[in-house]
Amino acid sequence: MIEMDFAQKMRRCHEYVEALEEERRKIQVFQRELPLCLELVTQAIEACKKEISGGSTTTDYMQGQSDCSEQTTSDVPVLEEFIPIKKGSADCSEEDDEQESHKSKEKNVPAAVDHKRKSDWLRSVQLWNNNDQSPDLPLNEDEGNNASAVGVKKSGGAFQPFKREKTAEKSVQSSAVPKTNASATSTSTTESGSRGGTGAGEANNVNYSKNDEKEGQPSRKQRRCWSPELHRRFLHALQQLGGSHVATPKQIRELMKVDGLTNDEVKSHLQKYRLHTRRPSPSVQQNANPQAPQFVVVGGIWVPPPPEYATTTTTSTKTATVMPTSGIYTPVATPLPTLSQPSATQPSHSEERGSHSEGRVHSNSPSTSSSTHTTTDSPAF
DNA sequence: GGATTAATAT
DNA sequence: CATATTAATC
Numbered sequence: 335m336i337e338m339d340f341a342q343k344m345r346r347c348h349e350y351v352e353a354l355e356e357e358r359r360k361i362q363v364f365q366r367e368l369p370l371c372l373e374l375v376t377q378a379i380e381a382c383k384k385e386i387s388g389g390s391t392t393t394d395y396m397q398g399q400s401d402c403s404e405q406t407t408s409d410v411p412v413l414e415e416f417i418p419i420k421k422g423s424a425d426c427s428e429e430d431d432e433q434e435s436h437k438s439k440e441k442n443v444p445a446a447v448d449h450k451r452k453s454d455w456l457r458s459v460q461l462w463n464n465n466d467q468s469p470d471l472p473l474n475e476d477e478g479n480n481a482s483a484v485g486v487k488k489s490g491g492a493f494q495p496f497k498r499e500k501t502a503e504k505s506v507q508s509s510a511v512p513k514t515n516a517s518a519t520s521t522s523t524t525e526s527g528s529r530g531g532t533g534a535g536e537a538n539n540v541n542y543s544k545n546d547e548k549e550g551q552p553s554r555k556q557r558r559c560w561s562p563e564l565h566r567r568f569l570h571a572l573q574q575l576g577g578s579h580v581a582t583p584k585q586i587r588e589l590m591k592v593d594g595l596t597n598d599e600v601k602s603h604l605q606k607y608r609l610h611t612r613r614p615s616p617s618v619q620q621n622a623n624p625q626a627p628q629f630v631v632v633g634g635i636w637v638p639p640p641p642e643y644a645t646t647t648t649t650s651t652k653t654a655t656v657m658p659t660s661g662i663y664t665p666v667a668t669p670l671p672t673l674s675q676p677s678a679t680q681p682s683h684s685e686e687r688g689s690h691s692e693g694r695v696h697s698n699s700p701s702t703s704s705s706t707h708t709t710t711d712s713p714a715f
Numbered sequence: 716g717g718a719t720t721a722a723t724a725t
Numbered sequence: 726c727a728t729a730t731t732a733a734t735c
Binding site for chain 3: 554555557558559560598599602603605606
Binding site for chain 1: 720721722
């Protein structure tokens with residue numbers, strides 16, 4: 335009883351390694367943005383393999399993949415997990431609860447304190463607003479649904495067209511722009527439609543046109559929320575295009591297949607994304623090591639680099655200790671269920687994928703050509 | 716693509 | 726009320 339079969343252990347190890355490798359393939363594309371991440375994963379893989387091949391007796395850590403509690407302070411802060419943190423903010427959130435339990439449930443959470451700290455920085459830099467389908471932004475995923483990996487979107491109270499509660503008053507100025515148009519109707523009915531027939535019904539676009547008739551007050555567009563879902567797609571697109579540095583908003587938009595999404599919106603988001611992927615803390619306490627990014631993005635969430643990097647080695651030698659701390663984590667990058675746009679509701683299909691003004695021929699090779707370069711350089715942004 | 720501006724959130 | 730974030734515009 336005390337110990338499970340070695341065979342079983344082995345199996346687990348293998349599975350883990352496989353999972354890791356898969357993740358590695360996924361982030362390969364982002365090696366520029368998250369070199370550290372890549373390296374860490376690689377190291378983890380190696381360590382695991384080593385462990386497997388070598389005598390695997392001392393492997394305590396494999397034990398339930400949910401143990402190692404106390405903190406893994408040492409190394410491998412590796413992709414803990416991601417799961418969009420929610421910020422119960424008003425605008426577009428309706429998620430409810432248990433994200434926390436979500437994460438912690440599967441694998442232990444080190445310590446309350448630690449956890450707190452983490453979430454702290456985690457939430458400090460999120461890119462999206464937590465809601466899935468924004469009230470007025472119908473993303474059209476086809477029914478295939480893609481609620482797969484990322485913590486299952488709660489399709490539950492999906493949307494409420496009018497949800498401006500607290501902000502309502504302030505944003506009233508935009509009141510002139512009742513974004514609550516048709517959305518109410520269609521959405522309300524298919525609230526669960528998060529995966530149901532989402533795209534179909536809602537043709538409502540975000541037209542908050544500046545001035546319709548009277549009032550030449552060019553009010554700004556209603557802020558659109560980048561839900562995790564949206565961001566996810568954004569990332570996917572980015573990935574397919576070969577990275578945030580080569581992707582162009584136009585292309586991204588097309589790949590995302592979200593109608594109502596404009597170029598500028600994507601552009602803006604991209605800008606922010608790049609900003610965040612760079613060096614968030616350019617000021618104080620600069621690391622001696624410019625190579626080590628301050629933050630990296632994992633599955634859309636920015637995570638801080640391990641303390642080790644701050645002072646110690648660049649090429650982690652001590653990596654040997656790397657271990658599969660956090661047992662199984664759910665991959666954020668889901669297979670991307672072949673999005674398809676059911677309804678082409680945007681007149682602005684001028685430059686679809688037929689005319690790439692830019693002759694960018696990115697070879698998207700996320701999965702296939704992952705071999706040679708593993709932990710390599712960090713371009714130093 | 717980057718800098719500003721405006722609206723919000725904290 | 727000041728500051729930080731973030732999306733919209735310039």
